[in-house]
Amino acid sequence: MNQTISSLISDKISSINFNAIPEQVRERAKYLIMDALGIAYASTQYDFAEKTLAGILAISEPTPNGVPVIGMNVSLPARDAAIVNGLLIHGLDYDDTHPKGVIHATAPVLAAVLSQSHRLQKSGEDLLTAYIVGIEVATRLGAAAKGGFHQVGFHPTGLIGAFGATLAAAWLDKLDAGQMTHAQGITLSLASGSLEFLQDGAWTKRVHPGWAANAAITSASLAKHGFLGPKETYEGRFGLYASHLGADFKLEGLEESISTIGQEWELMNIAVKPIPACHFTHACTDAAAIIAKQFNLEDILKIEAKVPAGVMKTVCEPAENKQKPANSYEAQFSIPYSVATGLRFGRFSLDALDEKAYTDPETLALAAKVISVPDPDADFPRYYSGEVVVTLNDGKVISHREAINRGADVRPITNGEVEAKYVENTGNLLDAGKIAQISSALKGLENQSASQLMNLLSTQ
Missing domain, CATH: 3.30.1330.120 (2-methylcitrate dehydratase PrpD)
Known part of the structure; x- marks a missing residue:
């Protein structure tokens, strides 16, 4: 039997380490994270953030040893914090997009990585590597649909983002390639995201990335402890693409795309949003x-x-x-x-x-x-x-x-412009010293722990 796509992904991800990632990619990743965190801070001022946190607190317990929620002065169990942090990053629809995948890849992946790296007491270097790992997977899986998910009512950020987040969470928890394969299979049953919100402006889209991160952390932990997931997660009879896009959908080029992980970096093709709208x-x-x-x-x-x-x-x-x-x-x-x-x-x-x-x-x-x-x-x-x-x-x-939208690969938003956007988004909430402190921490992310960063982000 030929190697399944999920096992191919697992093999590629297992071999990635911080030093194997080009400096240019690592630097851009830091600025994408900066962009996301600035948006998260801005989101804290809106009703949807307060009501989401209230709903989560009603079924969860704040814990001093939990994962901090960005800018909201509360710490929660890892999966609950991931739900809220994912919502904050994506809540204003101002977060980055991978055009070919038609997916906001950072929101679900970063939400999972922030929780998992804090929970496992990982280094900033590990946090950054896991984030890049998740982005490389999610963007490729999204691109394989050729824009098809939107046409049949599914939101790729929630649906596909869950798989990228799962690989990132699994990488941080040191799952082996076999366990990573099972984790992807488990996520097949947990990933979701409906576009029905478009009919009436409902808030459900905002929670998709956080729920994807929740699913990712769950799947990684289950797989690590021996839970079995399907192997043909993507190409199977009822795999991701057939079940969501129909049996007639031709899944082409995904294996070739996956084979380039570690040599080609889709993260560099991510478009930063200059406008807070779709x-x-x-x-x-x-x-x-x-x-x-x-x-x-x-x-x-x-x-x-x-x-x-x-x-x-x-x-x-x-x-x-x-x-x-x-x-x-x-x-x-x-x-x-x-x-x-x-x-x-x-x-x-x-x-x-x-x-x-x-x-x-x-x-x-x-x-x-x-x-x-x-x-x-x-x-x-x-x-x-x-x-x-x-x-x-x-x-x-x-x-x-x-003909080409601002932020696309040939019209990129520069790192300097990303930082200016971050400063604008946080300017009404944080003092200049705190804004600069967070920026400095992100630029030197590999020189500190994940928990140091998360504790810095916990308050306004």
Whole structure:
């Protein structure tokens, strides 16, 4: 029998160590973690963070020896802390994305790694290595679906992120290759993530990464203690891809992609978000902002937004909901609102998530003029392109196309820009000394323990 994909992954992951990872990759990983932590701090100011913590505390016990929750001055058992930390990282939809995998890989992987490395008293070097391990797995598994999960209603960040997080958690707990294979099989029954939240702006998407991290820590521990999981986790008759994408889905190229782990680094292809909204909206938002000063808004007759066909269900449908978002989450997943915001204000910032912003009559009047159409020239999912075409009352047409979204591999957000984003996200919560202290700790992560970092992050 040929080697299964899960065992191939296990063999590749088992051989990775800190010194085998290029310095450039390690450095970028630190800045991706910095980005995630800045977003987590910003999330603590929103209702969803407080209510999630309250719900977890009702069924869990704070423990002095537990894992700190970022910025919330409480420590919880490892899996419960992972749920909350994952939610904080992903809660504002401002976290990074791997375009080909259409997955926010950092949120589930980092949530698991923070808990597992603190619980096991690991070094910062181990924390960083495990994070990279998880990213390399999750991105490849996501890319193999070719954007298909979104089309059938599954959220890859929760579903696929659980597998990357599982390998990261298993690596930290020193599972052997056989145990890692069982852990992946166990996760097959624990991984989840429905896109039904898109219908009404429900909060469930926010908890997907934390739940994935919870599943990962559970699977790794069960496998370490002899629990048996299926072996054909990915390619089996009822494996990941057949069960979620249908028996007719052709799983192609995954083994070849897995074989490059340790030689090619998908982490370097991760796109950092410059806008706190679904990545599918960014190009149109930027295009709108670029042309906004070329005309008066009251002179607009109609607006056409061209987006990849593969994102229409997520950010364009149903049109009536997208043109008039009922809450901040619907606003983040709305092409009409994003375009209208770009036209009015020249950017889409965290302020756009305030109720007064997404209920503003002038913005909604612009959004009502936006018609979304599929772009036949889109290179999706490699890039999340967008074009805005504005027709004025006098017949004049003004347009701009962003063929490649900011943050993509050929338009990367620099490490300096990541740090500026981190400072902006934490600026209203932390004093300048604490902001600099966390930044310094991350840049020298390999020179301290994971617990030192987690204790630093526990308070505001």
